[in-house]
Amino acid sequence: MTVNAYFIGVDVGTGSVRAALVSDKGKILKVSVKNICTWNPQKDYYEQSSEDIWSSCVACIKEVVSGINLERVKGIGFDATCSLVVLDNNGNPLSVSPTGNNEQNVILWMDHRASEEAEKINKLQHSVLQYVGGKISLEMETPKLLWLKTHLKNECWDKMGLCFDLPDFLTWKATGSESRSLCSLVCKWTYEAHSNGNMGWNRSYFTVVGLEDLLENNSKKIGSQILSPGVSVGNGLSENSAKELGLKPGTPVGTSLIDAHAGGLGLIGCSANGIDSDFHTRLGLICGTSTCHMAVSPTPVFAPGIWGPYFSAMIPGMWLSEGGQSATGKLIDRIIDSHPASAAIKTKLGDLHIQHYLSNLLEELAKKRNVKHIDFLTRNLHVWPDFHGNRSPVADPNLRGAICGLTLTVDEENLALLYLATVQAVSYGTRHILETLTNSGYSNISSILICGGLSKNPLFIQTQADVVNLPVICPEETESVLLGSAILGACAANYFSDIKTAIKSMGGHGKVVWPNMDVVEFHNKKYKVFLRMLEDQLKYREIMNC
The missing domain is CATH 3.30.420.40 (ATPase, nucleotide binding domain)
Structure with a gap:
């Protein structure tokens, strides 16, 4: 090259x-x-x-x-x-x-x-x-x-x-x-x-x-x-x-x-076959310790609990809306690291990441229980993921995490199920943010782009696609945040005519993960439970404050 x-x-x-x-x-x-x-x-x-x-x-x-x-x-x-x-x-x-x-x-x-x-x-x-x-x-x-x-x-x-x-x-x-x-x-x-x-x-x-x-x-x-x-x-x-x-x-x-905004800059120019590449049709997920959700619009959109609209904060001339989850990668790590079965699993991993080990275990468990899709394994296990408060769209730092469906079992299969339920809950959080944006005026979002640590997890990517029922684009150049920062350097050097040209010239190509239609209705039901868990927690607070 x-x-x-x-x-x-x-x-x-x-x-x-x-x-x-x-x-x-x-x-x-x-x-x-x-x-x-x-x-x-x-x-x-x-x-x-x-x-x-x-x-x-x-x-x-x-x-x-x-x-x-x-x-x-x-x-x-x-x-x-x-x-x-x-x-x-x-x-x-x-x-x-x-x-x-x-x-x-x-x-x-x-x-x-x-x-x-x-x-x-x-x-x-x-x-x-x-x-x-x-x-x-x-x-x-x-x-x-x-x-x-x-x-x-x-x-x-x-x-x-x-x-x-x-x-x-x-x-x-x-x-x-x-x-x-x-x-x-x-x-x-x-x-x-x-x-x-x-x-x-x-x-x-x-x-x-x-x-x-x-x-x-x-x-x-x-x-x-x-x-x-x-x-x-x-x-x-x-x-x-x-x-x-x-x-x-x-x-x-x-x-x-800001780091998430650099990720948005590096993501938003990524092309993919069959997917609209207009900036305002895309929601960018920058996933790390937390997750930021970036959407841009030619006009300001005011959405409750969503930061912004911010004029020219990421792309000149466009209004940025920013949703977020305060703990995502950190939450998944917390669920895994605090489980009694985790220590024994880590002794036999070798070069395999523990999240990939658990994903493989879920596939085996689905076969053993004669379940068509691993998603269905959490039918009676539900997680509210705001262990560090809710950034968007509830905007309540005092919300706390909750798990419904716990048993006395502490083996590695139990950990795998908790891990899956947590990945699903994080994805429902994205859906909650996306629905708030859509209800407020973002009517054209037709795809999600994803980068960061969790973008290396196939289960997480597929779950995101299934839960929001939209295609997810994974850039071939996986380090979108670093790419976004490099684009800033290219713009400072006047190497391209403008920042939008730089974004498209350096944005690269991506692979598309499509939603699995067999599980969409299941996630629709679990999402209803997810929203009910929020209502219940607020009701508990009301009772205790009487």
């Missing part, structure tokens, strides 16, 4: 940093991975270190560019989780932790400490909340900032010089520019952007919630220069960062994206 240009994509996920060397045709040629540290000092608190994250980025980038002609590296793009990074007036890490350790200066996206602050903000019913599904999430940045001001005013708030969404921190480290991404600010910081060109911080919102001091000095602490995703940041790599990374100074750096 002839490569005319290389682009680097860097993805900072919840547990690791990954960097990829990507060709101008969208082929990932080399990947490097390095784990990052997370602290959990108390319940619902999750913290990281910006210095640890950056040093991991450096190590991964240096590895993927080793041995290549640096003249052919035309651009670099970054994505990361929507975590809050706090720095002092000198740009050094400033603790966000009750421990006072400055190394712990990042509040991770999944940190739920700001529940009271989110409730306070939501009671105000400010107009900006219409762009986050009617309720702000405690995973977003203004509740977390309000928590810092309330609980660590002397230790952190009064010493704060800059605060970034993690993707913007990375471009700052790379270039020295304090610019911010429209994606991060619109999606997680309540920055307002409209199709008529009006955009800016909503002063009345920051005043009423008690964060008006963040708008002082032309909003320097939180951002005054706002750029669209893929726009070149500053003057490219600074001398210092280029030396660190082993790249040429001035190498273009694209304005960043």
Whole structure:
């Protein structure tokens, strides 16, 4: 394969940093991975270190560019989780932790400490909340900032010089520019952007919630220069960062994206035979620790419990709606790892992943019980999957997981059934989000695209297709998030005429998994149980609060 240009994509996920060397045709040629540290000092608190994250980025980038002609590296793009990074007036890490350790200066996206602050903000019913599904999430940045001001005013708030969404921190480290991404600010910081060109911080919102001091000095602490995703940041790599990374100074750096949005960018241009390729007909699932659901529309669609609509947050000129499940991959791991049979299974796996082992066991179990499809094995076993609260469409962080149909059996077949019921429940969560989007105005969604860790699980993919009764497209290039970041680098280098051309040119081709019509009606019934489990849990809460 002839490569005319290389682009680097860097993805900072919840547990690791990954960097990829990507060709101008969208082929990932080399990947490097390095784990990052997370602290959990108390319940619902999750913290990281910006210095640890950056040093991991450096190590991964240096590895993927080793041995290549640096003249052919035309651009670099970054994505990361929507975590809050706090720095002092000198740009050094400033603790966000009750421990006072400055190394712990990042509040991770999944940190739920700001529940009271989110409730306070939501009671105000400010107009900006219409762009986050009617309720702000405690995973977003203004509740977390309000928590810092309330609980660590002397230790952190009064010493704060800059605060970034993690993707913007990375471009700052790379270039020295304090610019911010429209994606991060619109999606997680309540920055307002409209199709008529009006955009800016909503002063009345920051005043009423008690964060008006963040708008002082032309909003320097939180951002005054706002750029669209893929726009070149500053003057490219600074001398210092280029030396660190082993790249040429001035190498273009694209304005960043949140990791899920980078996955959406990498997914949405994937072509598949017989499937409509128009952006607004597709729902992208970016599956990892959690799952994000990305849909774009030429006009704004307001859906209850769904974040957005966000103008130009992922694709210029289109409105983005973002649903999500707070725990999916992490939930499946939790179900498996906490089961008594798991330890014995792991001793005999060899190179086989435990989820594939359980999928094989389900096939054997279906034959043994003379069941036509493995789906039917969970007829009397049902899971409500919100072990870490509901992000969409209920938007209730206080919901909790539930399992109906437990027995005293603890063998590996029992684990396999729980695993299957959990995979189905996660898929019903997607259907719940999709139905909310459809009922709110997304009438043209005709396919699902999927990437991330769970996209490597055939059972999960087939279950998604069966539950929503739509074809699922699996890109041949499986690392869509890294591809999305590389597309940002290509855009910064002006390698393509515009970002939409870059998406289609680098998006590649995918395999289609069609729904199995023999099980659609079964899942329709189980989905009714799924919704009833939500009603029941809310009823239990009502009874206990009487």
